[in-house]
Amino acid sequence: MSKALSILARSVAIFVPVFLVATFVTFALRALSGLSPASLQLGESATPEAIAQIEQQWGLERPFLTQYLDWFGDMLAGDLGKSWYNGADISRLLAEGAVISLSVAGLALVIGVVFGFGFGVLAALRRTTWVDRAITGFMTFISVMPSFVVGIVLVGIFAVGLGWFPSAGYAPAERGIGVWLAHITLPAIALSFDTVSDVARQLRAGLVAAYRENYVTGAVVRGLSPRRIFFRHVLRNGVGPSLAVLGLKFPNLLGGAVVTEAIFGMPGFGQFAANSAQRGDVPAVQGVLVVSIVLVVVFNLLVNVVLARVAPASARGV
């Protein structure tokens, strides 16, 4: 337990400077981009006077560091400011979008873990047989399928063809778990392919390598049951790389959501990020980046802790 704590403390020590630098760069984006809320708000009434007035109203004429410190202070208090595009509270918009994205990414992660581990273990147990070859081939195939193509194909088959799932939209869980799951299943499957294949391949490689180790041979010689050998010796030592991959996958799932959410018309985090960036809604993009930084770091923390418990050797190098 204390080991986990010390890992946590070390990770937090890394996190703070990363967070400071990342937010500073994020905030500097506005100054670098030269974007202005006036373009978004004024439309056909964008006279030079009106533009100057709007920029003053947003406090953009103040010194850069003053603006950054104000923004940073507000951010720590959970206030990410207001959108240039529609004047809405960005923290609220992000929270609304994040629920949707986390639903989809979470389910995609579950699918990725279940099937990734399933296929990986099966391939490792039947290594070098046709089962292993078929799984490896299939994993390679799905790893190169972009999620938007998979999404459109899934809609074609399961929504339009079979009518099993709605083809688009999102329903919150308050409307019923079944309805909620129905809406997020297809996008989650589309999003999960990459995770399934990467986890499966890493796990297979890790397990196969572990089976070749002397301690496994020793265990076999001592007459331990295959089940015990697998869980005690092989899985524990071979799972590291696939867990590390999983840690990298979560940000990927959120990033991939940009495309799947567009295909499925889900107003999630990814859509919000993409739309805000296209519109030049700088405070919204800054908000997205802050939340992304936090999510990525927290998820990596989690994986580090899990990894340290499952495979203690991994903690040595941190």
Place this chain on the structure above:
Amino acid sequence: MRRKALAVLAAIALGLSACAGQSAGAAGESTLRWAVTLPAHWDPVVSGSGAQFRILSLAYASLTEIDEHGKAVPSLAESWDYNDKGDQVTFHLRPGLKFSDGEPLNAAAVKAYLERAKTQKNSALDGDLTSIKSVTAQGDLDVVVQLTQVDYQIPLLLGERVAQITSPKAALDPAKLDQSPVGAGPFVVTELVPGSHVYLKKNPDYWDAANIHIDRVELQTTPDAATIVSGLKTGVYDFANLTASQVKAAQAAGLDVVFQPGFNASNISINVNKAPFTNPKVVDAVRHATNRQEFVDKITFGYGKATDQPFPPEYLAYDKQSADRYPYDPAKARQLLAEAGYAPGQIKLDLVIAGQTYATASEIVQSQLNAVGFDITIKVDPNWEKPFFAKDLTLSLYGTTGRESPVQTLTAHFGPQGPLNLSSPYQPEGFEKAVSLARSTPLESPDYEANLRAATRAGLESRALVFTYSQPNIFVKSKKVSALTPIPGQIHWTGLKVEP
């Protein structure tokens, strides 16, 4: 282990299939699910383009409406009359109107709205209201509008785009109103999450509530163009805005594709105050280099029409006499450039555009102009509004969703203050007089059409705009939704039915 997981998933999938397509509304309620780009602003004073006012018309009622022939008809105002001189118009409101927050919708509320639209700092409408000198409330029901000039266009002007009346109490906090609309429209907003969804329910206090047959409206963000059709086919949406590229797919899927008439027209904007367009021959070269049919084919997939005016060809104000004054003639364009003293490739210009919307159009313009000897570079500027409305650009592209008043469309394009006139304060000679005549001709007068067309003709003398194509507003709906009334530029909810 894997087998168990598979079994669990299969069970979930089977369980889900029962829920698919289930609606959120209660049984027997008729719900319209509209996939649409949600408006950023819900205060009509702040909201900008004509396309957004169509959505806002769910929550707000306007002083007048437009009928199928583009004429002004009663809405909140039961009737109106002009004084003899034509510089004052009195609107008579329906009695007993009220906003969804319970406030009375009376003459004072209309006066407050119009004054706010004229004076609020972020108003997108102030430029449209320059004809209005003052507004007074006479009793509870009569709104007297004093004009700065004789102007018979006011009932058209104070339609959906300019006079969607807001509750004066809610307008005390304009920032809040912009996020949560309070009007007297056919529907009341019950839930609004910006960028995500908006739910509305029928407003029993709407003046024409008897003819509103829909109980609930759900606005949802549009999915990618590629999946809109499957969304409608599987019943996730009933109604959606459609891009021209998806028309065939929608028709093949057995959905109703509606070509709603509109005022839309796109243009090439030129600044005649900047070289090389200070030379009229260079402007003429652009005019003759423009092949409109290419825009129609490649952008509208054949569903639009070529136009050389700010109106579609079937519109009242379209001047047939001026049609095709500068036919596509690249040889002549080349010759004009030579006469102006420019060798091929010598005129290097940036075509500055706002973004994605004009991407294809800009490439067409670039290739057509380069073919006659220009050297055009496309520049995308995310801050495009800044230089465009400051009239700093030399060459750009723009379009309009139109205005209900044709005179206003003309002044917006050709007038010295016109937002769409990149060359302002330049205006063609004789335009001011012709517009003034059109403005002061009563809409019922037999001369109206002729005077209006004469104003269009005078405006087309402007060298600041080369019009390219117009496109109807394209919608797609499922068979559950009854036919839309073909009203130009607007959607009316009156009479529309959706099977529950």
